[in-house]
Amino acid sequence: MKKREIQSKLVYYGPGRGGKTTNVLHLFKTMSRQVCGKMVTIDTRGDRTLFFDFLPLSIGKIMNLNIRIQVYTVPGQVLYNDTRKLVLRGVDGVVFVADSRRGKIEENIESLENLKENMAEYGLTLQTTPFVIQYNKRDLEDIHTVEELDRALNSVKAPTVEASALTGEGVFPTLKKLAGMVLENLNQRQASSAMRPRMLAKEPVAAGVREEAPAAPPAPRRVVRAAAEPPAVVKEQVATGVKPVERRAPRVAPRRESVSRRAAPxxxxxxxxxxxxxxxxxxxxxxxxxxxxxxxxxxxxxxxxxxxx
Amino acid sequence: MSDSKCIMLIDREGYMVTKTGHTEDFDMQAISALVAGSYAATREMARLLGEEEFSVLFHQGKRDSIQLTLVGDRTILATVFDERTTIGMVRLYAKEASQKLDKLFEDISQREDDGSEHIGADFAKTAKDQMDAVFCD
Structure with missing residues (x-):
């Protein structure tokens, strides 16, 4: 049986201590368990993100397609640039969480430039990828005005949302805006791909779709997953590796067998x-x-x- | 064949493509994201060491272990197994499965799109309505 699914990857980007994890944490705490899966964070002892935070969201069915959104954050600290680059792989939409406090504008600009550079490595630009800027920490007193922030950060005229991740204000509108843009972008990409499918078929990032769904559209990146239940042949191949556990008698051999001994089948x-x-x-x-x-x-x-x- | 607990096919962006075996106890989405992250990090490590990439990764636990095998250059075959089998068996069959899957994916990528899986034109509008329902404060 075929299972049709759209999966998209949204990344929260921005300077360190800007509130990216707080945004995702608010989503996790307030959304219903049916929508929101388990949150995974890989952080240091001081609560600074080390690798990424991850939150899967299941939006439900739209036109017989299951919609899943994976929300990631990147580590904001400057030295973790390699990690940030890795998280951006295959991204469908980006939220830039800017710190509105005075004195943070340089850090914001630096992080935004870094985002552009890292996206360019995957052949993406802020103009062509769904992109939303969130002006965070609006609940604090010594902050820049929205106009000042716009002048400094929003040269691409992206939609902006004022927020306070700590209180939860603006968190949902940000995600809603971006998710809407991603799905719209998907629609547009598909429409244009109908005219040039062959060219796009060679697109390197278009990963999963063709692998699992031979007849899936080539344009939206890995988006329509038409067969989560594996196609007949895949199932046969994968099944060779697994047996239901019940069918097996437990082994008497000691558990702590050394790896070298176990290595020889x-x-x-x-x-x-x-x-x-x-x-x-x-x-x-x-x-x-x-x-x-x-x-x-x-x-x-x-x-x-x-x-x- | 290898007596593993479960097998997942995960793409390198962190999406689970398919799974088989006993997976009820695991949060598959989180595992997929972490496997992809781990693989990406290991690849960078390999590059720093002058290798192109490490095609097999193995994490051993007290009870369960996981082996990750690269399939082609876009997917990862993750095998979770316990003491009822050996890493040698898992490695043997994972390698074989990986080669077959790679060939299969290669064949699929050659096929032409017949348009049957295209989403409808008014998809975005319906999606927006759904978003309003889900993301209300």
Missing amino acids: PPKAQAKRPAGGNRALLYIVVTLVVLGGAAAALYYTGVLGRLLG
């Missing part, structure tokens, strides 16, 4: 279904061992000496 099992190359190798090894054993036995019993004269 039992020859009997290997002989059951080895690959073509392995089988030939196995035969050669077995033949050599048998010949060697026979020669040794003959030598020790003195038979070999007599035979050789």
Whole structure:
């Protein structure tokens, strides 16, 4: 049975201590469990994000398509640029969480420039990717005005949202705005792709779609997943590796077997279904061992000496 | 064949493509995202060491272990197994499965789009209405 699904990846980007994780945390705390999955954070002891935060959202069905949104944040600290780049891989939409406090404008600009550079590595630009700027920390007193922030940060004329992630104000509007843009973008990309499917078929980022759904549209990046239930052939291949656990008798062997011992698969099992190359190798090894054993036995019993004269 | 607990096929952006076996106990979406992250980080590590990439990753636990095998250059085959099998068995069959899947994906990517999976034109509008319902404060 085919399962049609749209998955999109949204990334919260911005300077360190800007409130990216707080945004996602607010979503996690306030959304219903049916919509929002388990939040994963990889942070340092001081609550600074080390790798990323991750929150899966399941929006429900739209026109018979399951909509799933994966929300990621990046580590804001300057030294983690490699990690930020990795999280941006395959991104469908970006929220830039800007710190509205006075004295933070340089950090904001630096982070925005960094975002542009990292997106360029994947062939993306802020103009062509759904992009929303969130002016965060509006509840504090010593902050820049929206006009000042716009002048400094919003040269691409992206939609902006005023927010206070700590109180939750503006958090949902930001996500709603971006998610809407991503889905609209998907619609547009598909419309344009109908005219040039062959060209887009070579697009390197368009990952998952064609793999699991042969007839899926080539344009939206990995978006329409038409077969989460694997296609017949995939199922057969994958199934070779797994057996239901109940069917097996528990092993008596001690649990703490060393890796090196465990690394050698039992020859009997290997002989059951080895690959073509392995089988030939196995035969050669077995033949050599048998010949060697026979020669040794003959030598020790003195038979070999007599035979050789 | 390898007596593993479950197998997941995950793409490198962190989406789970499909799964099989006993997966009820696990949060598959979170695992997929972390596997992709872990793989991406390991790839960078490999590059720093002068390798193109590490095609197999293995994390050993007290009870369960996980082996990650690269399939082609876009997907990862994650095998979760416990003490009822050995890493050798898992490795053997994962390698074989990975090669077959790679070939399969290669064949699929050659096929032409027949348009049957295209989403409708008014999709964006319907989606916006749904967003309003889900993201209300």
